[in-house]
Amino acid sequence: MRRFHVFGFDVRDFVWTFVMYGLTLTAVAMLLWPLLTVFGNGLQVLSWDFLLASPEDAGRSGGIAPILVSTLGIVLVSLTAALPLAFGVAVMLTEGFNPAGWPATILRCSLDILAGIPSVVFGLFGLSLFCRQLELGYSILAGGLTLACMILPTLARSLAFSLESAGVAHRAGGAALGLSKQSVLWHVMVPVALPGICAGVVLALTRALAETAVLLFTSGYSDRMPESVLDSGRSVSVHIYDLSTNVPGGTLNAYGSALALLLLLALLSFTVHALTRWMQRRMTGNTTRSL
Amino acid sequence: MINDNRAISLEPFVRAASSVHGTVTHLSTAAEGHIDIQDLSVSYGKRTVVEGVTLRVPRNSVTALIGPSGCGKSSLLYCINRLNDLVPGCSVEGSINFSWMDNKHLAKNSTQLRRQVGMLFQRPNPFPFSIRKNLEFALRQHGIKAQADINSRIESSLREVGLWDEVHDRLDSSAIALSGGQQQRLCLARALVLNPDVLLMDEPCSALDPISTQKIETLILSLAQRRTIILVTHSLSQARRVADQVAVFWKLEGVGKLIECGKARDVFDRPRHELTQTYLQFA
Numbered sequence: 001m002r003r004f005h006v007f008g009f010d011v012r013d014f015v016w017t018f019v020m021y022g023l024t025l026t027a028v029a030m031l032l033w034p035l036l037t038v039f040g041n042g043l044q045v046l047s048w049d050f051l052l053a054s055p056e057d058a059g060r061s062g063g064i065a066p067i068l069v070s071t072l073g074i075v076l077v078s079l080t081a082a083l084p085l086a087f088g089v090a091v092m093l094t095e096g097f098n099p100a101g102w103p104a105t106i107l108r109c110s111l112d113i114l115a116g117i118p119s120v121v122f123g124l125f126g127l128s129l130f131c132r133q134l135e136l137g138y139s140i141l142a143g144g145l146t147l148a149c150m151i152l153p154t155l156a157r158s159l160a161f162s163l164e165s166a167g168v169a170h171r172a173g174g175a176a177l178g179l180s181k182q183s184v185l186w187h188v189m190v191p192v193a194l195p196g197i198c199a200g201v202v203l204a205l206t207r208a209l210a211e212t213a214v215l216l217f218t219s220g221y222s223d224r225m226p227e228s229v230l231d232s233g234r235s236v237s238v239h240i241y242d243l244s245t246n247v248p249g250g251t252l253n254a255y256g257s258a259l260a261l262l263l264l265l266a267l268l269s270f271t272v273h274a275l276t277r278w279m280q281r282r283m284t285g286n287t288t289r290s291l
Numbered sequence: 292m293i294n295d296n297r298a299i300s301l302e303p304f305v306r307a308a309s310s311v312h313g314t315v316t317h318l319s320t321a322a323e324g325h326i327d328i329q330d331l332s333v334s335y336g337k338r339t340v341v342e343g344v345t346l347r348v349p350r351n352s353v354t355a356l357i358g359p360s361g362c363g364k365s366s367l368l369y370c371i372n373r374l375n376d377l378v379p380g381c382s383v384e385g386s387i388n389f390s391w392m393d394n395k396h397l398a399k400n401s402t403q404l405r406r407q408v409g410m411l412f413q414r415p416n417p418f419p420f421s422i423r424k425n426l427e428f429a430l431r432q433h434g435i436k437a438q439a440d441i442n443s444r445i446e447s448s449l450r451e452v453g454l455w456d457e458v459h460d461r462l463d464s465s466a467i468a469l470s471g472g473q474q475q476r477l478c479l480a481r482a483l484v485l486n487p488d489v490l491l492m493d494e495p496c497s498a499l500d501p502i503s504t505q506k507i508e509t510l511i512l513s514l515a516q517r518r519t520i521i522l523v524t525h526s527l528s529q530a531r532r533v534a535d536q537v538a539v540f541w542k543l544e545g546v547g548k549l550i551e552c553g554k555a556r557d558v559f560d561r562p563r564h565e566l567t568q569t570y571l572q573f574a
């Protein structure tokens with residue numbers, strides 16, 4: 001292949017390097033731009049007052065306190081409902097069924113299919129089951145449970161994956177010491193799998209926090225402070241959607257809410273990570289060196 | 292090294308004190324007895340991989356299982372502590388009896404069986420816990436809760452494998468930070484805290500360097516004074532160094548069979564089966 005040299009530079013190398021750098025920069029810019037926009041605009045309104053006050057004038061002024069509370073409620077309900085179920089499914093997949101047998105295969109396939117279903121479909125399902133049939137109405141509980149259904153498949157798969165990759169070696173090692181399957185699971189597999197479990201939970205949290213479509217017609221969009229999980233409540237994502245599409249003059253507060261959402265997400269995932277590290281330290285007895 | 296050999300010395304007092312637990316009482320350290328393997332066959336699904344193995348393993352000695360890859364040595368070994376129960380589709384026929392134990396009880400209770408029959412794997416597999424917790428964990432799970440008892444067992448088993456001097460000041464750091472050889476000895480200590488009668492070892496040195504290998508071999512020899520050791524190995528020189536008995540396996544028509552067994556010296560010096568003669572030429 002012929003090479004072109006200009007002043008000692010290989011032109012093709014130069015072009016390719018340029019293209020690679022260009023693509024990388026574009027990718028970074030596309031990540032940074034929205035963040036900068038949110039921070040730039042959001043910082044103009046974000047303050048303690050904004051976080052602690054109720055919205056006024058359809059959200060054009062005032063704050064987002066009730067919305068933060070509803071969001072936390074919805075996320076907590078969904079995680080509380082989904083995590084034990086997902087854990088149970090994951091344990092069945094890795095320890096209960098023969099991984100090559102048909103029950104495990106069917107279960108895995110259905111989880112994968114469920115994970116691919118658009119969230120609106122879950123919304124419709126939640127509306128008919130939780131809101132109507134179980135008569136929960138538009139409520140934080142109904143919204144949270146619907147979100148739980150939505151995140152369950154992915155959460156279960158990621159938990160199963162982290163339990164699986166925790167290793168056959170430990171399972172055999174534990175059994176060879178005469179330990180029961182349960183104690184190996186609880187005292188060995190779970191501590192080893194904790195970082196993976198934690199990553200799965202954070203991912204599920206992110207999906208739950210980002211969701212609007214599902215919540216519009218399950219938890220409703222009342223922006224008052226909820227008094228119980230049976231009250232309707234508006235999540236931050238729904239609030240942002242509402243402010244930026246339905247409320248003229250609400251854009252700046254939408255950015256403020258978006259920034260609050262980002263911070264909330266950061267705070268939650270930090271908490272999950274800290275909790276994981278603490279639990280892992282306790283469960284493994286390593287005081288001087290983490291895994 | 293020198294350091295280590297000193298630490299390996301057995302400690303009869305500690306061990307005598309710790310043998311109170313368990314369902315099996317040791318009559319004496321030089322007890323008679325054997326493990327009787329009768330007509331044992333192992334299948335995975337429909338495929339039989341080991342067939343008709345009848346073997347008598349004398350107590351308190353080292354028995355090496357040798358033979359080419361895939362002839363079912365591990366499969367046979369896993370039957371002895373019923374670890375093959377973990378493998379879906381694995382079925383076993385025949386019987387294994389420990390002449391000095393209550394076999395009916397053990398047959399119903401794999402937990403008790405595995406407490407009496409410890410195991411060391413090919414790759415060191417310490418739990419990703421602290422060194423202390425690695426040893427403490429099984430004890431606690433088996434209902435031994437008194438901290439003083441636990442501590443003395445931890446110390447005596449670490450001393451027994453010659454690790455105490457190396458790790459006694461960092462018992463609370465992760466076992467994963469140890470070298471491979473140290474990890475393997477830790478795994479051995481982990482099996483020893485339960486004070487098993489029998490130790491199964493599946494190529495315990497194949498992932499180790501020569502020096503660690505030598506340490507393990509020295510340990511095998513000293514442990515065999517009070518414990519029955521069944522060792523799978525690909526190293527014929529290792530079998531020659533540590534084994535009292537040797538059992539040679541071969542894959543005949545796709546199925547693993549026992550082709551020869553006897554005193555190590557007899558098998559190595561005067562092999563009867565011609566396949567053994569061929570195999571030993573690789574030594």
Ligand SMILES: Nc1ncnc2c1ncn2[C@@H]1O[C@H](COP(=O)(O)OP(=O)(O)OP(=O)(O)O)[C@@H](O)[C@H]1O
Pocket residue numbers: 335340359360361362363364365366367378
């Ligand atoms: N879990 C399993 N499922 C199905 N087949 C298996 C399983 N484990 C072992 N086998 C088969 O059983 C046969 C004997 O395997 P085994 O591991 O007992 O041999 P081995 O003598 O220990 O070999 P190596 O020296 O290589 O460790 C092999 O053909 C192997 O394919």
Ligand SMILES: [Mg+2]
Pocket residue numbers: 364365366493523
């Ligand atoms: Mg093997």
